[in-house]
Amino acid sequence: MLRLSTETATLRLAQPFRISGYVFETAEVLVVTLDDGTHRGRGEGAGAYYLGDDLAKMLADVETARTAVEAGPTREQLRALMPAGGARNAVDAALWELEARRSGTPVWRLAGLSEPPRPIVTTFTVSADTPDAMAAVARGYARARSIKVKLTGELALDLARVAAIREARPDVWLGVDGNQGFARKELDALVEGLLPHRVSLLEQPLARGAEAALDGYRSAIAIAGDESLLTLDDVAGAVGRFDVVNIKLDKCGGLTEGLLMAAEARRRGLGVMVGTMIGTSLATAPGFVLGQLADLVDLDGPTFLAEDRAPGVRYDDGLLYAGAEVWGG
Known part of the structure; x- marks a missing residue:
């Protein structure tokens, strides 16, 4: 039998983080530990705010599944025992690490990777603010190779923000995240305004539930689905609407499901894109494993x-690396 324990933490952000419709100053996370008396595994989940998957729900989901989890399910069995979301993500990560420690086999090998994980390019996100302030942040990411810009659905202001950042950083790969802030009728003007920069x-421009409005839409900029694409069941519906699937372990319920989605x-x-909610290095490390299989990586949550947490993931020269000392050894 396993012993399941939980901890909660309120993470304080260094600066307020603004996206379309929300401003974050803290983030609440759930940490799950599974202990068999000899070995233990850990996982962190944050849930998805727009789904109401908050700390109270995550704790309730864990308690509902406690008896079944302490009986020691496989990771595949866990997908049927718990709903997708932050709680299952935390338990799933704990099962991965527990298996790695029991077997002496690192998670990356258990996940089917043929060689040890390499440092990968990650985006660094610029929170929505005035164009000048956002340009200053972009310049502050001096060694970033890839930058993602949070938009708010205010078309003229958003284009001014992107223009300012591109002028400040002519060297980087640039993406933008609409966070559901735009209407279908604005898409042509948005894409046309983004192209010169x-x-x-272009990530999640339309609201979750409005995916059908993208049927037949041809964009000169690749469109990624985030809030619209939660789990494996949603991937088929992305065809003809999105070009890229943004997999977040807090949405889909863990690395096990994330690998299937990829x-x-x-x-x-x-x-394939791998993203994250705001969390510590413990939450980022499983995404780093999945990021080895991705085209785009957006795993800057700890920044x-x-x-x-210590030990933590490392950011250097625009690259992310999560060693076995962080998680999954």
């Missing part, structure tokens, strides 16, 4: 925190 990705996205000719 060499924007390579494989299915590839099978259907879609690009927004006033204080991260």
Whole structure:
């Protein structure tokens, strides 16, 4: 039998983080530990705010499944025992690490990777603010190779923000995240306004539930689905609407489901992106494993925190690396 324990933490952000419709100053996370008396595994979940998957729900989901989890399910069995979301993400990560420690086999090998994980390019996100302030932040990411810009659905202001950042950083790959802030009738003007600034990705421009409005839409900039694409079941519906699937472990319920989503996205000719909610290095490390299989990686969550866990992931020269000392060894 396993012993399941939980901890909660309120993470303080170094600066307020603004996206379309929300401003975040803290983030609440759930940490799950599974202990068999000899070995233990850990996982962190934050849930998805727009789904109401908050700390109270995550704790309730864990308690509902406690007896079944302490009986020691496989990771595949866990997908049927718990709903997708932050709680299952935390338990799933704990099962991965527990298996790695029991077997002496690192998570990356258990996940089917043929070689040890390499440092990967990650985006660094610029929170919505005035154009000048956002340009200053972009310049502050001096070694970033890839930057993602948070938009708010205010078309003229958003284009001014992107223009300012591109002027400040002519060297980087640039993507933007609409966070559901735009209407279908604004898409043509948005895309046309982004093209001169060499924007390579437009993430979730329309509201979740409005995906059908993208049927037949041809964009000169690749469109990624985030809030619209939660789990494996949603990948098929992305075809003809999105070009890229943004997989977040807090949405889909963990690395186990994330790997399945990546494989299915590839099978259907879609690009793979790995993203994250705001969390510590413990939450980022499983995404780093999945990021080895991705086209785009957006795993900068710990960079927004006033204080991260130690040991933590490393950011250097625009690259992310999560060693076995962080998680999954």
